[in-house]
Amino acid sequence: MGTRRISVTVDGVAYSDDVEPRTLLVHYLRERLGKTGTVVGCDTSNCGACTVHLDGRSVKSCSVLAVQVDGSDVTTIEGLAQNGELHPVQQAFHENHGLQCGYCTPGMIMQAVDLLKDNPDPSDAEIREGLEGNLCRCTGYQNIVKSVKAAAGAGSVSAGVAGGAA
Amino acid sequence: MIPAAFDYESPASIDEALQVIAGAGDREVKVLAGGQSLIPVLRLRMNAPDLVVDLGRIAELRGVRDDGDAIAIGAMTTHDDVTREPLIRQHALLLSLAAQTVADPQVRHRGTFGGSLAHADPAADMPAPALALGAEFVIAGPSGRRTVGASDFFTDLFTTAIGEGELLVEVRVPKHTGWGAHYEKFNHVAHTWSIVGVAAAVRVEGGTIAEAKVGLTNMGLVPIRATAVEQALVGQPATADAIRAAAQNADQGTNPMSDASADEHYRRHLAKVLTGRAVLAAVG
Amino acid sequence: MTAVDETTGAKEFGQSRRRKEDARLITGRTKWTDNIVLPGMAHLAMVRSPVASGTIASIDVADAKASPGVLGVWTGADLDAEQGDLPCAWAITPDMKHPRRPAVAAGRVKFAGEIVAVIAARSAAEARDAADKVLVDYDDLPVVLDMNEAIKEGTPLVHEELGTNVNAVWVFNSGEAGTGGNVDEAIEAARADADSIVLERTFRQQRLVPAFMEPRSTVVDPTGEQLTVWSATQVPHIARFLLAVVLGISESKVRFIAPDVGGGFGGKIHLSPEEVATVLIARKLGKPVKYTETRSESIQSAHHGRDQIQRITMAAKKDGTVTGLKVDLLADMGAYLGLVTPGVPVLGAFMFNAIYKIPAYEFKCTNVFTNKVLTDAYRGAGRPEATYAIERMMDTLANELGVDPLALREKNWIKHEEFPFTTVCGLTYDSGNYEAATSRAVELFDYEGLRREQAERRARKDPIQLGIGISTFTEMCGLAPSRVLGSLNYGAGGWEYSAIRMLPTGKVEVLTGASAHGQGHETAFSQIVADQLGVPFEDVEILHGDTQITHKGLDTYGSRSLVVGGIAIVKAAEKVIEKAKPIAAHLLEANVADIEFDSGKFSVAGTDKGVTIQEVALATFAAHNYPEGIEPSIDADATFDPENFSYPHGTHLCATEIDTETGKVTIRKYVCVDDIGTVVNPLIAEGQVHGGLAQGIAQALWEEARHDESGTLTTATFVDYTLPTAADMPFFTTDMTETASTSNPLGVKGVGEAGTIASTPAVINAVVDALRPWGVDDIQMPTTAQRVWKAIQGKEFDASVGAKDTRDGSHEAAPGNGAPLWSGNESGGAQ
Numbered sequence A: 001m002g003t004r005r006i007s008v009t010v011d012g013v014a015y016s017d018d019v020e021p022r023t024l025l026v027h028y029l030r031e032r033l034g035k036t037g038t039v040v041g042c043d044t045s046n047c048g049a050c051t052v053h054l055d056g057r058s059v060k061s062c063s064v065l066a067v068q069v070d071g072s073d074v075t076t077i078e079g080l081a082q083n084g085e086l087h088p089v090q091q092a093f094h095e096n097h098g099l100q101c102g103y104c105t106p107g108m109i110m111q112a113v114d115l116l117k118d119n120p121d122p123s124d125a126e127i128r129e130g131l132e133g134n135l136c137r138c139t140g141y142q143n144i145v146k147s148v149k150a151a152a153g154a155g156s157v158s159a160g161v162a163g164g165a166a
Numbered sequence B: 001m002i003p004a005a006f007d008y009e010s011p012a013s014i015d016e017a018l019q020v021i022a023g024a025g026d027r028e029v030k031v032l033a034g035g036q037s038l039i040p041v042l043r044l045r046m047n048a049p050d051l052v053v054d055l056g057r058i059a060e061l062r063g064v065r066d067d068g069d070a071i072a073i074g075a076m077t078t079h080d081d082v083t084r085e086p087l088i089r090q091h092a093l094l095l096s097l098a099a100q101t102v103a104d105p106q107v108r109h110r111g112t113f114g115g116s117l118a119h120a121d122p123a124a125d126m127p128a129p130a131l132a133l134g135a136e137f138v139i140a141g142p143s144g145r146r147t148v149g150a151s152d153f154f155t156d157l158f159t160t161a162i163g164e165g166e167l168l169v170e171v172r173v174p175k176h177t178g179w180g181a182h183y184e185k186f187n188h189v190a191h192t193w194s195i196v197g198v199a200a201a202v203r204v205e206g207g208t209i210a211e212a213k214v215g216l217t218n219m220g221l222v223p224i225r226a227t228a229v230e231q232a233l234v235g236q237p238a239t240a241d242a243i244r245a246a247a248q249n250a251d252q253g254t255n256p257m258s259d260a261s262a263d264e265h266y267r268r269h270l271a272k273v274l275t276g277r278a279v280l281a282a283v284g
Numbered sequence C: 001m002t003a004v005d006e007t008t009g010a011k012e013f014g015q016s017r018r019r020k021e022d023a024r025l026i027t028g029r030t031k032w033t034d035n036i037v038l039p040g041m042a043h044l045a046m047v048r049s050p051v052a053s054g055t056i057a058s059i060d061v062a063d064a065k066a067s068p069g070v071l072g073v074w075t076g077a078d079l080d081a082e083q084g085d086l087p088c089a090w091a092i093t094p095d096m097k098h099p100r101r102p103a104v105a106a107g108r109v110k111f112a113g114e115i116v117a118v119i120a121a122r123s124a125a126e127a128r129d130a131a132d133k134v135l136v137d138y139d140d141l142p143v144v145l146d147m148n149e150a151i152k153e154g155t156p157l158v159h160e161e162l163g164t165n166v167n168a169v170w171v172f173n174s175g176e177a178g179t180g181g182n183v184d185e186a187i188e189a190a191r192a193d194a195d196s197i198v199l200e201r202t203f204r205q206q207r208l209v210p211a212f213m214e215p216r217s218t219v220v221d222p223t224g225e226q227l228t229v230w231s232a233t234q235v236p237h238i239a240r241f242l243l244a245v246v247l248g249i250s251e252s253k254v255r256f257i258a259p260d261v262g263g264g265f266g267g268k269i270h271l272s273p274e275e276v277a278t279v280l281i282a283r284k285l286g287k288p289v290k291y292t293e294t295r296s297e298s299i300q301s302a303h304h305g306r307d308q309i310q311r312i313t314m315a316a317k318k319d320g321t322v323t324g325l326k327v328d329l330l331a332d333m334g335a336y337l338g339l340v341t342p343g344v345p346v347l348g349a350f351m352f353n354a355i356y357k358i359p360a361y362e363f364k365c366t367n368v369f370t371n372k373v374l375t376d377a378y379r380g381a382g383r384p385e386a387t388y389a390i391e392r393m394m395d396t397l398a399n400e401l402g403v404d405p406l407a408l409r410e411k412n413w414i415k416h417e418e419f420p421f422t423t424v425c426g427l428t429y430d431s432g433n434y435e436a437a438t439s440r441a442v443e444l445f446d447y448e449g450l451r452r453e454q455a456e457r458r459a460r461k462d463p464i465q466l467g468i469g470i471s472t473f474t475e476m477c478g479l480a481p482s483r484v485l486g487s488l489n490y491g492a493g494g495w496e497y498s499a500i501r502m503l504p505t506g507k508v509e510v511l512t513g514a515s516a517h518g519q520g521h522e523t524a525f526s527q528i529v530a531d532q533l534g535v536p537f538e539d540v541e542i543l544h545g546d547t548q549i550t551h552k553g554l555d556t557y558g559s560r561s562l563v564v565g566g567i568a569i570v571k572a573a574e575k576v577i578e579k580a581k582p583i584a585a586h587l588l589e590a591n592v593a594d595i596e597f598d599s600g601k602f603s604v605a606g607t608d609k610g611v612t613i614q615e616v617a618l619a620t621f622a623a624h625n626y627p628e629g630i631e632p633s634i635d636a637d638a639t640f641d642p643e644n645f646s647y648p649h650g651t652h653l654c655a656t657e658i659d660t661e662t663g664k665v666t667i668r669k670y671v672c673v674d675d676i677g678t679v680v681n682p683l684i685a686e687g688q689v690h691g692g693l694a695q696g697i698a699q700a701l702w703e704e705a706r707h708d709e710s711g712t713l714t715t716a717t718f719v720d721y722t723l724p725t726a727a728d729m730p731f732f733t734t735d736m737t738e739t740a741s742t743s744n745p746l747g748v749k750g751v752g753e754a755g756t757i758a759s760t761p762a763v764i765n766a767v768v769d770a771l772r773p774w775g776v777d778d779i780q781m782p783t784t785a786q787r788v789w790k791a792i793q794g795k796e797f798d799a800s801v802g803a804k805d806t807r808d809g810s811h812e813a814a815p816g817n818g819a820p821l822w823s824g825n826e827s828g829g830a831q
Helices: A025-032 A088-095 A105-118 A124-130 A142-151 B014-022 B038-043 B079-084 B086-091 B093-100 B105-110 B113-119 B125-130 B227-233 B241-246 B262-284 C062-066 C075-081 C124-131 C183-192 C238-248 C271-285 C295-301 C340-350 C383-401 C405-412 C434-446 C449-458 C482-487 C520-533 C561-588 C615-620 C683-700 C754-774 C783-796
Strands: A004-010 A011-021 A050-056 A057-062 A073-075 B007-009 B027-033 B049-054 B064-067 B070-074 B136-141 B144-149 B155-157 B167-174 B180-186 B196-205 B206-218 C043-050 C053-062 C070-075 C113-122 C134-138 C166-173 C196-208 C217-223 C225-233 C254-257 C290-294 C307-316 C324-333 C363-368 C464-474 C496-502 C508-512 C540-543 C595-596 C603-604 C610-612 C636-640 C650-660 C664-676 C733-737
Touching: A011 A025, A025 A050, A050 A105, A057 A105, A057 B105, A088 A105, A088 A142, A105 A124, A105 A142, A105 B105, A124 A142, A142 B014, A142 C683, B014 B049, B014 B136, B014 B167, B027 B038, B049 C290, B064 B086, B070 B086, B070 B113, B079 B086, B079 B093, B079 B105, B079 B113, B093 B125, B093 B196, B113 B125, B113 B167, B125 B196, B125 B206, B125 C217, B144 C053, B167 C754, B196 B262, B206 B227, B206 C449, B227 B241, B227 B262, B241 B262, B262 C340, B262 C783, C043 C124, C043 C271, C043 C295, C053 C113, C062 C070, C062 C124, C070 C075, C070 C124, C070 C271, C075 C113, C075 C238, C075 C449, C113 C124, C113 C271, C183 C196, C183 C307, C183 C324, C196 C383, C217 C271, C225 C238, C238 C254, C238 C271, C238 C290, C271 C290, C290 C610, C307 C383, C324 C340, C324 C383, C340 C383, C383 C405, C383 C464, C383 C754, C405 C434, C405 C464, C405 C561, C434 C449, C434 C464, C434 C650, C434 C733, C449 C464, C449 C754, C464 C754, C496 C561, C496 C615, C508 C520, C508 C561, C520 C540, C520 C561, C561 C595, C561 C603, C561 C610, C561 C615, C561 C636, C603 C615, C610 C615, C650 C754, C664 C683, C664 C754, C683 C733, C683 C754, C754 C783
Parallel strands: A004 A073, B007 B049, B027 B049, C043 C290, C225 C254, C324 C363, C508 C540, C664 C733
Antiparallel strands: A004 A011, A050 A057, A050 A073, B064 B070, B070 B167, B136 B144, B136 B167, B180 B196, B196 B206, C043 C113, C053 C134, C070 C113, C166 C363, C196 C307, C217 C225, C217 C290, C307 C324, C464 C650, C496 C508, C496 C636, C595 C603, C603 C610, C650 C664
């Protein structure tokens, strides 16, 4: 059970490494590349804390083998800000208190970026459904939804009005 | 957690994949499609194969093409592609709608149509619509290809007609152009598996249901075609009362399990209610 | 204090400052324990028992030891001489039964998930590979799971050496305490009185998993005699003390660090078996060691919460006046006692009377051992259980009497002019205004409009039925006055510590013994210090979570960080100012008595002469020119011990829609108006409310830890332990009313647990309210669609049970009370 050589670009840097086939992408990112911004929250792919972008689409890096990404391009939370400027979704999470302990936040932000790429002007219900693969235990999701809505530039969500998307 | 160690091959063609599997001898082989079920199983060490054969590099397994009276969907086409692909939306809308309900966006980006069908989880959302639409399963093996009808494909819990050394390579779905469709999924919270799901495709002519196809998720060890409902619907007006009456037959011929999420009695009831809702939504 | 206080110049208090913490959290630069990598670090894997009760017949570690990369394998027997006994800090009664709790089981296992062997290897993968090669034979023993069974004579024992499955029986009786009447007399009188009613109900608090998002992780670096421990903990100070006690080592040799910690909710209040095992192995190997649990390990072995059976007896006049309340609990400890396990029900003992003037009260809890993982604090700890029971009872009484449940509450609650009010439990509620919070909530909710719609839906037998649930809660938090904790035999005090270091550049370092794990202390505490010292918010650095930085502290739990820790900071700041005054006077060539301090400036009364606190800090550092006889320092520290608890309160209103065809419950509207006193940072406070609501609602609707008959936890992953997603959660309408706390100088009350405490009964009251036309009086949590549907089916065949509108003022004959006692399930057979 040897290793395989993979070449992968992560956050704009090309890497070439020998990995065990069983190495999960998230462990490759964390342990080989030191990309500890991407975290592990579960072992069943429910929580989404490990979400990264693989060739431009969001995936759970705990459910991808490192050998599967040979030749691919990966973006993590650490590659989101450009030239010292926060990504608008990062900025929106800060402005709208879309995080508390912050453990789910990298995955939540990466999924929100994917969601907005797919649907630049989502409704509250579409945001909630688009984040159904990401668990948060701190925020009750309200300010996360508000953050994504704000990042979409669609105005602020009416947090004070109940009876919205459930 | 970290999977137990395994060897890994990523063949570039179907033929090469079949050779790799054939050459594995006594070693236990697992075929890796999108990996969204397999990799969590490996992480929990509920399975520890000697060799994982990754189909991800095989270009011919991906994509959707028009194949006359059917559309042909490559086994490695992702759920996300199934939801978006115009050919599928036009000719097999039910599949597209069902695929939208699978797990979550990240899983749909990786998980594949063929992988889900071959895994044959009774709570998975894609088998019932595939069954309802009468899909044909193209299976490649050392001695060539064979096609298995939907009614013969799902044979038992997590078991299909795919034999040892074989691969599901394509699914041919007869065109249902112009049919209304709906997949009604019922679960506890959004990220959990279906307690019961109902896949319905209906062709309405002048206010009357001309044809109906209904498949049930998690009402037995395998997906089940609700033929009694289908028969009861044909010729009926596309009204709520008529549809609800026909849906009362939904649990006929089913064998639902009792488990932590629901007992048999409740599942039978849900099947009727959800079938009514699915068909009603499908007729628009 | 108002949001911007003109008289004191408070500029930060009341501002929704964006959090300082966010910068690292949103960019992936957070320091989680599992991120820490040290040279030569070994990794641990645990072998855990799959059986809930048994003896270890044999353990074969030979293959594991020979596995590649393995540095060592240790069983419980190998470690037993040095691993000590994991402590419980709360002996609630003098005769409490306290089993020994080893970090690694030796000989006997008592719950499924207990550690039986530890592997150290070069990598985590190799450690896990080796763990799979450890062969353990167990001789199964009878499993005790059900509390009612556990306390019966002749039931097998979880701990044979204790001779009983009862951990302790703890009683509070207002008659005996002299704080109220005799409840048995009150109940007897009510039974004998035609104008009174006695209700008996039994409620089940299901087992819950705290489910913090960051799995627990520990890194230990032994350097010589020193041990540095990084751990995902809420309680680095308590853990250091306990580690020293358990292992018999000097506390001064241990540095405990809580780096960034990803949530806790009570679930990280402990010295865990895993922490002790990691320390032991690091000492043995003489090199750094890391252990990070998997999610399924976390759910199986980190402590759970709730798990009580509550038998409640309430006596009332038929005009709605409650005359007595008797509470009889069974509380599941699980197999062992954690830090405060036996005390969790006691934390609820003083809260069943809630906001009501109840003249006679008794609380009794019987703590029970079972072969399950231990329970301990989970957000609210005791108080959600109490609030649930009383708020369910108030709705039940209203229904029985045919009066509006809000009106019934108002009839019984403490009026705002009656504060301070000493309750039947002897607590003195310092402030509150239940009328104001309720009035605002009713307005935001459109209570009347929703009641109208409910009546219409009932009238037409709509398949979607509407229910309205109420919860007018209070709680006691800000744990806690040390003398009170002492009187309850808790093993420690409840003070908090802070120190302020004035740097020569005018920047300020603030040390706090509170240990944040998502609460936003760095931001809120900076706001407090900025106002107190008149320095810019940006110039304040909050240092926490490291016992070598803040040598003492009692950490974060029980909504205590602001109301205890925040006040300690205020006290330290006051000392800084007092120490700075003589130096300022010296610099200004004035008398100390003439020095005034305002908005960061020391000035001479009646003149325009002044010097800033930054200038004083620099002058003090230089120390070239300061008064004789004092030290050249304006640094100060303070330890604050509160004199009272904090009593936030609020009114929560929930409207649920029930799909009667499937039983699915959907929250249509949720309104809460909380009174948490004055508010430092409304943005953060609202966030705390949101998160609290989500956890309380999740108990009502979705979450439950379940075991099969062999004691295996069948909800051991996030596939089966069903946390809600964004798609499941409703929007909350939140607002605040404000009555300042009179027991601290800022007027603040705790907020961390309020949402969780209040929301669960609001939701269940709404579900039951929707189902009343079927005669449903209760339903077991979580109210899964199947449970709701079955509750209706059971009643459909009973034509005599009709709808009952709680707004209907007419008195129907109260039905006989047939609730089976201690069954834990009298909700119409719904499972």
